[in-house]
């Protein structure tokens with residue numbers, strides 16, 4: 001455990017994202033990054049103590065330089081640690097066979113309706129014990145860290161029995177304790193109607209509401225409750241019931257909305273005041289407007305559209321309509337088996353019409369708000385957690401321009417250097 005202060009010096013650009021801690025950043029403000037040139041940052045006891053130019057910090061810490069671990073960021077870009085607000089991190093197995101099927105013309109929903117897709121991963125996850133799930137998910141977390149990500153949301157939803165949902169959430173909790181990355185847990189018992197309830201989906205909805213939600217809440221295993229609102233999965237009416245029941249138990253609402261077909265998911269999110277609605281590839285104009293007015297964050301997942309060979313959500317239109325937008329990998333074994341948040345930012349620019357500044361805002365401060373952590377992480381400001389990513393590029397535009405490359409050089413988590421020169425420390 002390194003208790004030394006960390007002093008990051010001489011960054012060619014230090015992107016603070018300051019000023020967005022109280023509420024998500026919207027509209028033109030998504031382009032305001034609060035950049036400091038020749039920037040410098042002092043972290044002590046896990047928190048950011050001072051941010052400014054190198055001259056300012058030199059004057060302030062002149063007598064204490066010898067105490068600190070000094071990181072020379074000259075020629076480099078310094079940003080808040082990236083935040084991933086939508087993942088299905090904890091699961092077992094892999095679905096490369098389905099990728100091949102989709103390349104040969106099968107659709108995502110056809111595969112799922114034939115017992116593959118989420119059902120295949122559910123079978124693998126049910127069969128796995130805690131240790132196996134922990135080991136497989138830890139590998140993904142290590143890779144997230146190597147891509148500059150310091151906080152990850154993780155959903156259950158591949159158990160679909162009380163026992164197996166709890167198992168996933170327990171593993172997420174164990175990973176949160178064992179790994180430098182912080183994990184924020186979401187219960188997603190309503191990820192699919194399991195095969196054994198195929199002929200009585202309402203009975204499964206009752207099970208989620210009456211047995212799973214109370215137990216998850218009692219054991220404080222999750223902070224959010226999510227549902228896959230999609231034709232052939234859960235209807236808007238079922239989704240509303242599940243999300244409202246979650247709120248009764250103190251679990252904040254999230255929703256997988258309008259991913260494959262328009263299904264009034266964005267409208268539902270706005271009407272119940274969800275924290276976020278995610279996917280939104282097929283969200284209606286009315287739904288977008290309603291979300292903007294209700295302050296629901298749109299978590300966009302351009303890697304999923306890319307991997308499913310579908311048209312991306314219209315991030316440009318959503319930002320212009322005043323919606324707060326965050327972005328995420330959607331890391332999962334079926335529709336987005338990636339851990340590269342930087343690649344997702346690249347796709348945000350290339351496929352959703354977002355600017356390099358907007359995608360950085362979406363992957364930091366707005367992503368933090370999407371998991372109710374806007375006051376603690378997502379920007380480099382005095383008092384915030386010492387989570388920092390250093391990229392080996394001179395500025396934030398180059399990070400998007402040189403796409404598909406992992407430019408991460410250093411990651412500091414709560415004031416401890418956890419990635420050095422692109423390797424786990």
Ligand SMILES: N=CN[C@@H](CCC(=O)O)C(=O)O
Nearest residue numbers: 117118228330332333334335
């Ligand atoms: N769309 C629903 N759930 C996941 C995919 C899960 C899976 O295919 O295993 C998603 O967000 O893309």
Ligand SMILES: [Zn+2]
Nearest residue numbers: 086088256330
């Ligand atoms: Zn998802």
